[in-house]
Amino acid sequence: MAESAVAQGTFGHAALFYRTEDDYVTPIAGFLREGLEAGEPAFVAVPAAKAALLREALGPDAGRVRFADMTAMGRNPAWIIPRVRAFVDEHSGRHVRYVGEPVWETRTAAELREATKHEALINLAFAGADADILCPYDTARLDPAVIAQAHQTHPELLCDGLREASAAYSGPLGLPSSCSSPLPCPPHDAMSFTYTTDLSEVRALVEKHARDAGLTDARAADLVLAVSEVAANTLRHARSPGTLSIWRDDDEIVCEIHDEGTITDPLAGRRRPAPDAAGGHGLWLVHQLCDLVELRSDSNGTTVRMHMALNPL
């Protein structure tokens, strides 16, 4: 296996597996310092408590690193790629370093699927970008299946200060099965409604259920717009009716749209469209408005599952 860091001017994406604070801080601070010494901009998005450890280790150098709390910035993992893209674009022409920790043990199963998918999409979104990305994984707390997926979504692993290729890497277009296989079935008591042309009716249903579930006016409106945008795609692109399903549990309300259309772009909704773009705003809005979005699409059809927490943080 090749040792040493990836040459400057190329894209790198490595997973770092840690068990202890020291396993965490030493390699990450080293990765950041190496960049700072070369004058490279650095961005760190990790849970706030972890950021505090890194700040302490970096001392005065921490002031030269941009920090974000990943539990806010990446609560919906689809929000992360646009933020990192903005950082890369802001420093266009320079090599940048990014430390991103989107996976932690208290995430729900759906969030873990999406965080893993996000990690896989990083390879596609930043292919050819002048960026080096390091993603820490807490092997003491995370499920071994999640760690196995990190081996698939990262072209490289950082072990004992050395980078090596990940033998299990699925390639820039590969997705671990958890984020490409069909979603778990909706509960049996989910409400189901078929629409052909009347989106107003779709919106009224979503609004009623969102209010019954106790969402605030603003968050109910967010969900209504998100569902309406996806249902509008049915009218535009699918040649058959669409189905809206709605259910909720103690934690969230979920709206799902299924139709026979196909979405081919794996990064749909994760690129900020130019304000004047003639398209692309719909799925961008859907991802921005919801707490979590799961999307599965193939030649048989498309399912978009939109989650809204009942008690958002």
Add this chain to the structure above:
Amino acid sequence: MDLLTASVTARESAGEPYTLVELAGEADVTNSDSLRDVLDGEVAKQPHMMIIDLSALRFMDSSALHVILRANRVLDRQGGVLALARPREAVAKMLRLTAADQLIPVYSSVQEATAD
């Protein structure tokens, strides 16, 4: 256009004529063609200023936004100005998330829009 109504009036503010388009109801992909016809028709008259009053618009999706962005492009090319006024909270948020509010000025009143 049941779900969405658009009424157009020629107005004047401090001696300057402007076109006021008042939208009411819900603007989505099912009526964006009609909305485009209305806006295209008004833009073709080459007004110096066109203000779209959104206060009675309960809902707007990205298809309606695209129609408005298109009108803005053409009007801009003609040397005219498009402004949006009085969006409800959800519509204002959508304009922010798409950054459309950085291309088209958004005002809290029609009067304010005419003053600029």
